[in-house]
Amino acid sequence: MEKWSFKLGAHPINWVGEDVEEHGADTSYEQILDDMQSLGLKGTEMGRKYPRDPAVLRRELDSRGIQLVSQWKSVRFSDPSRRASELEAYRRHADFLAGFGSKVISTCETGGSFFADALGAGGAGGAPPRGLDDEGWKHLAEGLNEAGRIAQSFGLKLAYHHHAGTAVERFREIERLMETTDPNLVYLLFDTGHALYGGADPLELLRTHSDRVAYVHLKDVRPRVLAAAREEGCDFITCIRRGVFTVPGDGCIDFAPIVQELESRGYQGWAMLEGEQDPAAHPPYEYAKRSMEYLYSL
Numbered sequence: 074m075e076k077w078s079f080k081l082g083a084h085p086i087n088w089v090g091e092d093v094e095e096h097g098a099d100t101s102y103e104q105i106l107d108d109m110q111s112l113g114l115k116g117t118e119m120g121r122k123y124p125r126d127p128a129v130l131r132r133e134l135d136s137r138g139i140q141l142v143s144q145w146k147s148v149r150f151s152d153p154s155r156r157a158s159e160l161e162a163y164r165r166h167a168d169f170l171a172g173f174g175s176k177v178i179s180t181c182e183t184g185g186s187f188f189a190d191a192l193g194a195g196g197a198g199g200a201p202p203r204g205l206d207d208e209g210w211k212h213l214a215e216g217l218n219e220a221g222r223i224a225q226s227f228g229l230k231l232a233y234h235h236h237a238g239t240a241v242e243r244f245r246e247i248e249r250l251m252e253t254t255d256p257n258l259v260y261l262l263f264d265t266g267h268a269l270y271g272g273a274d275p276l277e278l279l280r281t282h283s284d285r286v287a288y289v290h291l292k293d294v295r296p297r298v299l300a301a302a303r304e305e306g307c308d309f310i311t312c313i314r315r316g317v318f319t320v321p322g323d324g325c326i327d328f329a330p331i332v333q334e335l336e337s338r339g340y341q342g343w344a345m346l347e348g349e350q351d352p353a354a355h356p357p358y359e360y361a362k363r364s365m366e367y368l369y370s371l
Contacts, residue, residue, distance in 0.1 A: 076369055077336055082116025082142055083109055083346040084290065087320065087357040089122050090349065091145075093313050097122075097352045102133070108358045110137040112365065116343050118179070119144035127172060134173075141173040142343045143232070143288065150216025151184030151209040151240070163220045171227040177288040177342065178224055179262055180231050182213055185240030205240045213240075214253040221258025232262040232288040237270045238309035244273040251282055261285040265326055266292025266318050266347065270299070276330050283334065289344040291331075291368070293324030313349055320348040320360045322367030329371045 088105040090096030102122040109117055117139055124130040134141055146166045149155045163178075170178060185205040205213060221231040233254075235247045251261065263286045268275040279286065295317060302312045312318075321328050335344070346364055348355065 077332065079289070079335055079340045080116055080343050081114065081346070081365070081368070082118075082140070082343050083112070083114045083361055084118045085120030085122065086118075087346065087348040087350075087361055088352055089120055090313070090351075091121060092310055092349070093351075096313075096350075097357075100352065106133060106137050106139060108361070109139060112358070112361055114139070114346075114361075116140045116142040116345065118142055118345060127169070131173065141170070141175055142345065143175055143177045143179045144170060145179045145181065145234070147181055147183045148216065148220065149182070149184045150220070151182060151205050151213045153212045156212070156216050156219075159216065160219055160223065164223050167224050167227040167229055171229060175229065177230050177232040177260075177262070179234050179288065180217070180220065181234040181236050182217075182240055184213070185209060186238060203240075204246075209240075210249065210253060214250075217250075217259045218255045221255065225258065230260045230287040231258065232260050234262040234264060234290075235267055235271065236264070237267050237312075242267070242271040244268075244271065244278060246271075247273070247278065247282070251285060256285060259285075260287035262288040262290065264290040264292060264347075265321075265328070265331060266290070266294050266349070269294045269326060270312075270317070275326060276334065279331060279334050283338045283340075286338075286340060286342075288342055289335065289340070290347045291321045291328065291344050292347040292349065293319045293321050293326050293328075295319055295323075296325045314351070316350050316354070318347070318349040319355065320346055320364035322364050323360065328368060332368065332371050 085105045088097050089100050148159050185203050224231040235241050241250050261282050265275040268278045298315050299317045
């Protein structure tokens with residue numbers, strides 16, 4: 074039985090890095106899923122170590138009673154010449170997730186970033202974002218609205234992931250995205266860690282756009298590590314390697330009012346534990362266990 078109106082799961086990024094490939098390079102997907110099952114977690118996102126064969130993935134998840142909640146999808150809607158191919162890829166992605174009973178698609182625009190061409194199925198690269206011009210924003214909004222319609226046709230919601238190192242990172246960029254997209258088609262993936270990293274107050278961001286939140290990532294930040302990295306001008310990938318991010322309860326974010334806000338708004342979707350740190354230095358099972366104890370104590 075869930076403690077809250079929402080459901081608590083975990084992202085495999087706690088075990089195996091998406092942006093830093095050496096993090097958890099020798100960890101198997103069986104270990105990740107076994108740990109989640111042992112922790113009593115019922116939801117996961119797709120990870121780079123998970124089986125790509127749908128039949129194998131379904132068998133592994135079902136045998137442990139774990140739901141595939143979502144999977145990251147990079148898009149380049151800011152470039153109108155790519156819209157048709159991007160939408161077709163989005164349709165295939167939605168079809169895959171719908172086959173597993175997922176309800177949200179974690180979606181992130183990669184245009185406007187120096188590292189855009191290096192992005193694959195998950196995560197952001199190292200260089201700071203260039204941002205988008207007015208035309209880029211216009212095309213992005215149009216593309217997201219069309220992708221949102223595709224998601225709806227599969228019984229899914231497009232959940233836009235504001236993300237460090239991308240064109241939609243800071244509060245004003247999130248505001249612009251929310252203002253220029255259809256609220257019935259484009260929703261928000263609220264990420265506590267990326268909000269703080271981008272200079273926003275996570276609680277303020279949640280309160281401002283709680284009516285658009287369709288998915289949640291619970292991630293904490295080590296402020297001293299972030300401050301030192303910023304002073305040295307470190308890029309996003311270096312920040313991860315240095316341990317900027319951690320699980321809830323191990324950093325500076327107060328999750329009590331965040332959980333209270335989610336509850337008071339009647340949020341019934343998934344909230345995923347995310348650490349995104351070196352699992353060799355920060356054992357993922359132990360960190361997830363302590364984080365769950367912290368969250369349940371609130």
